[in-house]
Amino acid sequence: MIDIDPSGILVRYNVQLEKEMTPEDAAEELYPKDPTIYPIAKSIFEGEEDDVVEGLKKAIAAGKDPMGLINGALMPGMGVVSRLYDEGVIFLPNVMMSADAMLEGIEFLKKKVGKAPESKGKIVCHVAEGDVHDIGKSIVVALLRANGYDVIDLGRDVPVDEVIEAVEKEKPLMVTGTALMTTTMYAFKEINDKLMEKGYRIPFACGGGAVNQDFVSQYELGVYGEEASDAPKMADFIKANGNNIVKLRDKFHKH
Template sequence: MDWAKKADFDMIFKRYNVIIEGPAIKPEDDPDVKKVLPKDEPFKSLAMAVIFGDAEKAVQAAKSALDSGTPPLDVIEKGLSKGMDAVSALYAKAAYFLPDIMLSADAMTAAMALAEQKLGRAREKKGTVVSFVAEGDPHDIGKNLVVMFLKANGFEAVDLGRDVPDKEVIEAVKKYKPVMLTGTALMTTTMTAFPRVAKALQEQGVSVPVFGCGGGAVKRDFVESYDMGVYGVKAFHAPKLAEAALAGKSWKDIRKEYPKIVGEFVSEYADRM
């Protein structure tokens, strides 16, 4: 028998649930993306280039917008930044992943450099945030995401890297006087750096409005066991926490109002919804 003639090859190499799922939704059709996506040009094209992580198109769109007289700050704030807001929304619902975030961040950075060149200076930063990975911990993906989201939202992010000694963190806080300090840890053996840093800052009379702590090993009850600590649930929450600190909210306020500040339901803070 010639099995090749009788076999139905239509379903070979197809996932069992693809037909049930139907066609994938386009990013620009996502309800949360629609809320932030600009409707007018050239801002829509700028945002779309960032959403699709296309650095070449982002630069082309920025050049076209600037050549037509669009103010450089508008290119950044009304176009590129809106694209990154959309990327954050897609990441929040697990429609985008780490590679998508990195491509989008690269696209925004490339186009923003062109706008800043036209502006004649770097975009004015909202404030400074110092970020680090706990001493003894080599895992820096979470910290890298925090830094990317902060930069995309107009903050100066001082990246101290991974496996950072407590002393270096404290010296950086003294030097940069940040509106927020963020620390990440993937291991239970390294997250103990956070209360040590918080205690050392207090003992030396160094204040920081909020010390956002997160990572795979970290839980809210642990972070709230020491002063200044706020449990950061998601990397893309970091800019909103920093903005809350800029607005004058203390770490105590941010603990109480976390879901309201980040603008969404957060199961880890369900008791404060």
Template sequence: MTDIRENFINALVDLDEVKCIDILNQRVKSEEDPFIIIEDVRKATDIVGQRFEEGRFFVSDLMMAGEILNQIMEILKPVFGESKENKGTIVIGTVGGDVHDIGKNITSALLEAEGFNVIDLGVDQPPDAFIEAIKENKPIIVALSGLLTEATESMKITVDAIKEAGLRDQVKIIVGGGRTDEETREYTGADEWSDDATAGVRKFKKLAGVE
């Protein structure tokens, strides 16, 4: 099993779409725990993010990784199943200056499987986009995603803008991404943080009061 996990991670990091999906189908057919597969996706995307920050990967590579991830999640969605219960609306988006959407997309898929209505704003979203989404969708939680170190400042600016718009007391805010930690939460003024999609979903449920 270790070999197939390593091969899957390497295929995703190498952006080998055919090999990655072929191995994924083998793992699903063997009825492997989908959360183990998600953990491997997280490991692979961490490496992709590192390569981008090191200048070894470019935006086109991130887009390719995102496309492969979308296929992965489409295959995994039926495995996770879908909850018929509507647990509330969550607005999620990658903050301004950051075009990473891999972690955000994994989180969105897991939240939908849990029964949340997810409004995905996409990437590189300015504060105004989140403010308008709050006004229009009345979410219980707003999730600010970002992988780059610089995204922390954008998260703070966004939280501050939500405060200035008089909407902060209407929503819970969670910041997420590979570089986020408790210090990030404190600096940005968010209610919670997560650097892991699977563990993050538990935090979403806690914030929503549906544990």
């Protein structure tokens, strides 16, 4: 019998390397190095709400400004999650748990200082009328909130007029809509037309299994979001560049 050393074969085909680079390892390379911030960011990645709050308490005791910890610790932690989600290293359940942990941290800091962090802007989110599949919308909402936006979540199976009323009342910087069923996606065109009639020229980001870029491009306000993680990027782009829909499409549509 030939004596083969299996460790050499593993190294040769990089199986060992792939096995060793877990999501935890990938995250480890991205965490902030500050010893008071590191455990908070790590707890967000792990979705451990109690550990996030513990880390925040210790950071405050060490002299960190409570409101400064939102951008200084919570956002970097969520940034690690967003990046690894974008790269396909982690998946949806991880993102949802991390977003919950981050929001728990924000709630704790709000109570600590008696005020809410300044919102980056309002966004109205909904699932198309007739459609009850809301996982995509829930992720969009979680990611927007995790990135500092005030989200008006209208839920699923939302009548067209309810979306219009929310826009009139809240004056958001963007509207998002998701549709999983092809029979429901035409509600987006109706929303677009009614917003145009009333003089609202705000980006209407649409995504979900039923819609594609060609469909969304047919109406004036439509911007196609292929991934849920596009939503906060679009919102940031609008904050930086105004609500120019042509520019948004240039940035987010595939050419």
